[in-house]
Amino acid sequence: MLISHFQHGPVSAYPRDYLDGAHQELHRHREAQLLYAVRGTMRVVTAQGAWVLPPTRAVWIPPLVEHEIFMAGDVHMRSLFIAPELSPPSLQQCCVLAVTPLLRELILRAVQGREHAENPLIQQLMLEEVARLENLPLHIPMPRDRRLQAICQALLQMPDHANTLEDWAQQVGASSRTLARLFQQELQMSFNAWRQQLRLMEALPRLIAGESVQQVATALGYGSARAFSAMFCRLLGNHPREYLGALNQFKALGPIT
Structure with a gap:
């Protein structure tokens, strides 16, 4: 349209x-x-x-x-x-x-x-x-290959999906080795790195809604709040609490119209 x-x-x-x-x-x-x-x-x-x-x-x-x-x-x-x-x-x-x-x-x-x-x-x-x-750097790249597209679209709808690459291979009709090679060729990152970045993106609305760092880390499959915070800082330049503090200062600039 x-x-x-x-x-x-x-x-x-x-x-x-x-x-x-x-x-x-x-x-x-x-x-x-x-x-x-x-x-x-x-x-x-x-x-x-x-x-x-x-x-x-x-x-x-x-x-x-x-x-x-x-x-x-x-x-x-x-x-x-x-x-x-x-x-x-x-x-x-x-x-x-x-x-x-x-x-x-x-x-x-x-x-x-x-x-x-x-x-x-x-x-x-x-x-x-x-x-x-x-x-x-708040971008999640999308592939051209139809099999990778099916995987990535499913994860966009459900970022905490627990399927491994081997599980997805059975569903899309390709070997896990082929899928791993395609992720590197088309997106310049591994399947796990792509999913991790997606989950980090999913963390933003959860944190803004008031969930604790530990709650978000657990919900999105991180081993610890520290591991999640390290990934968050690497992508956005601030730890979660620092980022939310800056956001609250921005909101305090004046009424929303």
């Missing part, structure tokens, strides 16, 4: 709210999209991979890229749609970006009405701020 958004200038801002478990089916936009939620967590899935978005993070979706979105928790989505010719040259692929306090306030102001949305200064500042955002 192709969706085009009426432009109030180079940037259009749209607010939408979703309940926990909601799903936006596969679609694409003529414009580039900066997909951001001031509340709740989203998982964005394309043919190339999946991206997990806690608050303070946004995903950049280039024009005409098909994607679907899964909501975890009540989600307050605030999207920017940007004319294709104004997309920053550095953003040619989907990626997760760290939203700055300034961009957050600009987005919230832009969705308050046409007077703000059509303000040239606000639009220009948003474009400049988007171009400067830090790219973050």
